[in-house]
Amino acid sequence: MYEVPRRRNCALKWLFRYEQKDSPLHRLDPRVKLLWLFGVSVLSVVLGTPYLLVALFASTLPFWFVLRPSKSRVKAMLIVFGSIGLGFILSQALFYYWAREPLFTLVPSSFPLLGPLTGGIYFYADGAVYGLYQSFRFMTSLSAAMLVLATSHPSGLISGLVRFFEIRVGGKNYRIGLPYELAFMLSSAVSFAPTLLEESGIILNAMQARGLELKGGVRTKVKALKYILVPLVVNILRAGRKLAVAADTRGFRANRHRTYVNELRLKSNDYLFLAYTILFTAAGLYLSYSGFGGTVPV
Structure with a gap:
């Protein structure tokens, strides 16, 4: 008698999911x-020396300790970072021109x-070592993106993309940001990533x-892949159609000027984190233009 396999938990589906908590980062x-x-992301491109790239990646880790992510997310991050590091090491070890x-x-x-x-x-x-520290460029941006x-x-992410900046001219408020349709598309694409992984696990089982x-x-x-x-693909198209129907029934794009229940306003902790971001980025750019930028071969 054939034994039905147990359902496997796909750890990678936790990479792009929102983790509901009450932490300083959530606020x-x-x-x-x-x-x-x-x-x-800018600093991961402009910085070039190994120690600065490692330090830049390490700068994202304290925020993960503040967040205290679930074990499933930590497992998924270790798998992804390990795969990225191994891929960069092998590729550069085989194709290193210097x-x-x-x-x-x-x-x-x-x-x-x-x-x-x-x-x-x-x-x-030399190529393996070069690939190792070059992998920190990608891992740094990925770590920061997953944290956000x-x-x-x-x-809230859609609201931030749409109403990124607001100015008042002639008694009218003008909001500068992405079009709501584009922001909604980006958010939907990110939310589809864990759904895609979960669907693939269900279909496989x-x-x-x-x-x-x-x-x-x-x-x-x-042969099994087909x-x-x-x-x-059929399930993805079906889910996309359901999302489109749900958006239309709720009046998506019915009005040009949208209203929002929760208005975004910066608080004291936001200003502190913004000051940290500006100083941190400025220090990194200064180091880059002082001779620590670019891609330096080993």
Whole structure:
């Protein structure tokens, strides 16, 4: 008798989900957190020395300790960061142009067909180290983005994107930000990420319960992939259609000028965090233009 597999909990679905808590980060204005994300992302590009890149990534960790995320989110973050670090290390170890002597040879230049085409494939220790600290560029921005998503309610995030800045000219208030349709699209795309992962896990378990074989070589896995992708795409399209119908029934885009129940106003803690963001970003830009920027080979 075939045994139905247990439902697997996909840890990656917790990466982009809002975590409802009452922490100092949750009480911050979403616009301030978006500015902090922008500043950290800019510094991850302009800074170039290994120690500064590691320090920039480490600057996001105290906020995670304040948040105290769930074990599922921590597990998902470790999986993603480990995959990013390993990917950068392997790619740069094999394709590092500034290295002098390889650590060992994977494919010699005398190997038939592949050797003459590539000139040989070698593993460079300098490239592995270079890839390690270059991975901190991507991990820093990703860590900051996940922190903003974990501490900002989707509705508040949309409000922050739409009403990012407000000025008063001639007795009228003008709000500067993204169009509401674009902000809603971005928020919906982010919210679809955990739904997509959860749906893929449900479909995988359902197909295995129906006798789908996943063990075997590449041909077996490719054959099984089409049985998973088709229902996954259908479910995504169905969910998107439901979302569109729900938005239309609630008067989406009915009025050009929208009203909001909760108005965004900066408080004292928001001004403190904004001052920290400005000083932190300015210090990083100063270091970048003082000789610590760019991509410096090992």
